[in-house]
Amino acid sequence: MSEEVELLEEVSGAKGRRRLPLTGDYAAAYAVKAADVDVVAAYPITPQTPIVERISKFIADGELNAEMIHVESEHSALSACIGASAAGARVFTATSAQGLELMHEVINIASGMRLPIVMAVVARALSAPVSIHGDYGDVMSMKDTGWIIMIASNAQEVYDFVIMAFKIAENPSVLLPTAVAFDGFLTSHVMEPVEIYDDDYVRKFIPKSKWPHALDPRKPLTMNATALPEWYYEIRYQVIDALNKSYNVIREVMNEFNKYFNRNYRILDVYHMDDAEYALITYGAMWGFAREAIDRARARGVKVGGINFNLLRPIPTDKVVDLLSNVKSFIVIDKAFGYGAAGPLFTDIAAVLKIYDINTPGASATHGIGQRTMFVKDFERAIDLVVKVGNEGKSLKDVVHLGLRGWGETL
Amino acid sequence: MRVSNEGELAKWYEIPIAGVVNEPGNTAKIIVSGWRTFKPVIDQDKCTRCGICWMYCPEGAIKYVNKPYSTKKGINYGFTYEIDYDHCKGCRICVVECPVKAINAVREHE
Amino acid sequence: MSNIKVYYRTIRDLPLDEYLAPGSSACWGCGPLLAARWVTKVVGSNAIIVTATGCLYGVTAVYPYSSWKHPMIHVAFGNAPSVASGVETAIKVLKRKGEWDAGDTKVVVIAGDGATVDIGFGALSGMLERRHRVAYVLYDNEAYMSTGIQRSGSTPMYAWTTTTEIGKVRKGKLEPKKDVLSIILAHNPIYTASTTVAHIMDLANKVKKAVEYSSYGPTFVHVLAPCPTGWKYDESLTIEIAKLAVETGMWFNLEYEDGKLRVTTKVPKRKPVKEYLSLQGRFSHLTDDDIKIIQQMVDENVKKINEIVGEEAIGPLA
Numbered sequence: 001m002s003e004e005v006e007l008l009e010e011v012s013g014a015k016g017r018r019r020l021p022l023t024g025d026y027a028a029a030y031a032v033k034a035a036d037v038d039v040v041a042a043y044p045i046t047p048q049t050p051i052v053e054r055i056s057k058f059i060a061d062g063e064l065n066a067e068m069i070h071v072e073s074e075h076s077a078l079s080a081c082i083g084a085s086a087a088g089a090r091v092f093t094a095t096s097a098q099g100l101e102l103m104h105e106v107i108n109i110a111s112g113m114r115l116p117i118v119m120a121v122v123a124r125a126l127s128a129p130v131s132i133h134g135d136y137g138d139v140m141s142m143k144d145t146g147w148i149i150m151i152a153s154n155a156q157e158v159y160d161f162v163i164m165a166f167k168i169a170e171n172p173s174v175l176l177p178t179a180v181a182f183d184g185f186l187t188s189h190v191m192e193p194v195e196i197y198d199d200d201y202v203r204k205f206i207p208k209s210k211w212p213h214a215l216d217p218r219k220p221l222t223m224n225a226t227a228l229p230e231w232y233y234e235i236r237y238q239v240i241d242a243l244n245k246s247y248n249v250i251r252e253v254m255n256e257f258n259k260y261f262n263r264n265y266r267i268l269d270v271y272h273m274d275d276a277e278y279a280l281i282t283y284g285a286m287w288g289f290a291r292e293a294i295d296r297a298r299a300r301g302v303k304v305g306g307i308n309f310n311l312l313r314p315i316p317t318d319k320v321v322d323l324l325s326n327v328k329s330f331i332v333i334d335k336a337f338g339y340g341a342a343g344p345l346f347t348d349i350a351a352v353l354k355i356y357d358i359n360t361p362g363a364s365a366t367h368g369i370g371q372r373t374m375f376v377k378d379f380e381r382a383i384d385l386v387v388k389v390g391n392e393g394k395s396l397k398d399v400v401h402l403g404l405r406g407w408g409e410t411l
Numbered sequence: 412m413r414v415s416n417e418g419e420l421a422k423w424y425e426i427p428i429a430g431v432v433n434e435p436g437n438t439a440k441i442i443v444s445g446w447r448t449f450k451p452v453i454d455q456d457k458c459t460r461c462g463i464c465w466m467y468c469p470e471g472a473i474k475y476v477n478k479p480y481s482t483k484k485g486i487n488y489g490f491t492y493e494i495d496y497d498h499c500k501g502c503r504i505c506v507v508e509c510p511v512k513a514i515n516a517v518r519e520h521e
Numbered sequence: 522m523s524n525i526k527v528y529y530r531t532i533r534d535l536p537l538d539e540y541l542a543p544g545s546s547a548c549w550g551c552g553p554l555l556a557a558r559w560v561t562k563v564v565g566s567n568a569i570i571v572t573a574t575g576c577l578y579g580v581t582a583v584y585p586y587s588s589w590k591h592p593m594i595h596v597a598f599g600n601a602p603s604v605a606s607g608v609e610t611a612i613k614v615l616k617r618k619g620e621w622d623a624g625d626t627k628v629v630v631i632a633g634d635g636a637t638v639d640i641g642f643g644a645l646s647g648m649l650e651r652r653h654r655v656a657y658v659l660y661d662n663e664a665y666m667s668t669g670i671q672r673s674g675s676t677p678m679y680a681w682t683t684t685t686e687i688g689k690v691r692k693g694k695l696e697p698k699k700d701v702l703s704i705i706l707a708h709n710p711i712y713t714a715s716t717t718v719a720h721i722m723d724l725a726n727k728v729k730k731a732v733e734y735s736s737y738g739p740t741f742v743h744v745l746a747p748c749p750t751g752w753k754y755d756e757s758l759t760i761e762i763a764k765l766a767v768e769t770g771m772w773f774n775l776e777y778e779d780g781k782l783r784v785t786t787k788v789p790k791r792k793p794v795k796e797y798l799s800l801q802g803r804f805s806h807l808t809d810d811d812i813k814i815i816q817q818m819v820d821e822n823v824k825k826i827n828e829i830v831g832e833e834a835i836g837p838l839a
Contacts, residue, residue: 069610083607226579507758
């Protein structure tokens with residue numbers, strides 16, 4: 001404990017810390033280097049390509065002692081990660097949209113086999129039609145896979161969350177694959193000032209360990225056998241249990257991270273929520289728009305506050321209950337469609353509120369689909385909507401598709 | 412992992428992580444003798460200890476044992492091949508492949 | 522590399538320790554099981570086995586049982602080569618960082634024809650192209666057997682399977698068997714071989730070579746493993762049928778080493794294909810014309826292979 005305090009003093013004196021102009025993708029690559037990853041197996045796909053490119057450069061320059069498996073498909077990328085992780089190596093991969101879809105056969109296998117793989121998902125819209133641009137359609141398809149899903153809103157968070165992800169994933173009571181998602185292009189390709197830490201300092205935060213079920217010729221075991229109906233339920237339930245247990249681990253790791261690196265991360269970022277009557281809920285890069293719109297609304301005397309989700313799975317139930325019990329209404333801006341249902345995060349939140357018998361009315365909105373340009377005035381419109389819902393006391397029955405040409409003028 | 416005779420199966424927290432099987436080769440506990448219609452019987456006097464049956468058995472149910480044996484004709488062998496009847500499924504590959512026809516397929520009692 | 526010797530000269534040289542326990546739910550007379558029994562015996566204890574979904578995996582690893590005495594990882598149907606690439610790379614890096622203390626661990630894939638020739642084909646090509654140090658053993662039972670005998674790219678021409686049914690309008694698989702060995706050779710692995718479960722000495726030596734050579738790059742062994750359930754023959758004839766496959770020229774036991782391809786099981790006088798086909802129920806619908814076509818195909822293949830190896834390794838019809 002005292003050793004950590006000494007190092008912190010050294011670091012907060014800016015020793016070992018550097019500030020670099022990095023895009024979100026490069027920030028992820030720097031985090032992978034800091035974490036002393038052993039094996040990277042990834043297939044290039046826009047907008048993830050700078051990650052694998054920068055990692056390749058680190059390896060070529062001898063700055064990262066790792067091997068990159070240049071797999072021939074994303075299905076092979078995650079499969080190779082599973083093999084490498086099963087052998088006890090620290091592994092990383094990254095993908096987007098169609099690549100993630102191709103990985104899907106193996107995604108549940110990664111969680112079922114309890115392997116601490118860390119994956120950056122550079123959120124990109126799903127085909128068809130083809131879009132290389134950013135929305136969270138691909139991330140939302142991972143909700144029910146047993147993966148832990150964190151969402152970063154800027155390049156600094158990408159760097160920090162990827163480092164945290166290794167510590168969370170490799171925790172002995174968790175041992176689940178973890179995804180760190182962030183906006184395609186808006187975060188991945190936008191350069192921001194990122195404070196990076198001394199690699200050795202980071203490695204002391206995430207020391208390596210051996211997971212109990214790693215492949216070892218001296219202790220043979222069989223991984224991923226067939227489970228008949230007498231066994232599948234229980235074996236798969238272990239993933240549910242680990243995901244539930246991971247919530248406390250995530251909170252602890254976040255607190256430790258904050259102390260060790262002098263940061264201030266929360267599972268849910270809050271803005272002006274102390275006295276808020278209405279809540280505006282976002283995730284990812286649009287948090288900036290939300291806060292600007294809130295400032296403008298507050299200037300007009302509207303008591304609205306903002307909540308930004310840094311964790312999608314497991315759902316931070318206690319925080320949702322806490323924050324939404326005392327507001328008159330809430331609106332969720334989802335950067336992904338819910339098909340035949342309300343927006344994906346809205347649906348998760350609505351379920352939590354129902355379970356806890358909280359009657360706060362709400363509205364589901366989408367924006368930024370396929371990286372449709374978002375404007376602050378759109379978020380101001382969302383605030384007008386949530387105020388209306390709050391005053392009428394009734395949820396909106398239809399999903400509001402902000403920014404969609406042809407969406408009804410009158411609401 | 413527990414699979415007891417009373418049919419009581421292990422609970423989710425009693426199963427090893429990720430459902431790994433950490434008892435290597437434990438299918439050996441499973442007795443498959445009930446599969447057989449015919450049972451191979453080695454005539455140890457005719458057997459020349461060539462090892463072909465041991466080589467060709469898919470299950471590995473023919474064992475090399477360090478048991479010396481003297482045939483009725485006075486030939487002495489330092490070892491013997493014996494069939495593990497718990498794990499023989501009665502495919503009779505050994506019967507077909509034995510070069511001296513020392514293995515007979517005997518009908519199992521039903 | 523040419524100083525790698527013949528490992529087993531007689532049956533007495535073959536290793537005694539069993540690494541694949543009996544009691545699996547394999548059919549009686551299962552060719553793939555025999556192949557896997559010998560692969561695991563020959564590989565030595567310091568190895569990690571990667572399997573793909575298929576008959577062998579399906580019968581040997583049903584929770585809470587496993588026949589495997591090696592550490593064995595199974596992931597999915599089409600990704601055994603990718604998983605093996607990951608395991609091999611992890612061991613390489615961990616060794617470099619001084620974090621792998623199990624010594625010189627080999628990585629061996631044992632996969633069926635469905636996983637290798639069809640669904641995992643891209644992954645296999647990638648693994649070979651990247652030169653991973655993996656020994657890949659393909660047990661070929663010529664169909665997707667574990668799901669109930671559906672055709673694969675490796676099913677021979679005119680064979681019956683449940684998806685190439687014998688009916689009024691169509692009879693059996695119309696396409697010839699995929700020549701996977703040529704495709705593997707085009708990737709230039711360190712060592713490639715083909716063998717059958719009837720040639721255990723040959724199989725043991727080739728697999729041992731493949732495993733030893735895998736320290737330098739990818740190696741590949743293709744094993745013909747007859748299946749009594751899918752090929753419809755009496756289960757005691759597995760070895761006889763594999764022998765006939767070679768003796769009729771329907772299968773060649775080959776070896777590609779040091780840049781040269783040779784036929785390792787020479788057949789001075791070839792038996793007519795009818796002797797091989799007539800034993801199997803999956804070919805029982807063949808007419809004499811069908812058999813003639815197959816005979817012609819085999820004659821051409823024999824001519825080709827003799828040309829490639831530069832000698833009459835496979836002789837004329839007796």
